[in-house]
Amino acid sequence: MSETSYAVFFFPQALEALGDPVKPYLVDGPGGAHIVCAEVDTSGPLFGMTLTGKNERGLPSELEIMVPHAMIRLVMSVHSDHGIGFAVADRSQD
Incomplete structure (x- = not known):
């Protein structure tokens, strides 16, 4: 069974207001910039939002980011090991 993660999308004005401190945690994808987190x-x-990763020494690390609810545009629950988005189907074997 795969782990669940969440993709949190923000309104453009929210990203502008949050500025540089949030930029290292943003992932750019087909739906726009978002933060992937383990819990919301x-x-x-x-x-x-709770983000999990590793610190500069390679040890497990958690980071919690808290923002006003009004900044959030969309939250998507991801239930697979794959990234967000749709892959192009390989039709060569059809």
Whole structure:
């Protein structure tokens, strides 16, 4: 079974307001710039995103980013090991 992750898309004005601090965490894709995170928390006054990765020494690391809910345009739940988007079908064997 694959792990679930979330792609969080922001309004363009939100990305502009967040500026440089958020840029290292953005992934550019077919749907636009987004943050891929392991967990989201929509229950509080801020929208929370937990990112997992490795620090500069290669040890597991977590980062939590919290932004106002109004900055969020779309959240997509990803249930596979593949990136977001659609692959071009290989029709050579049809």
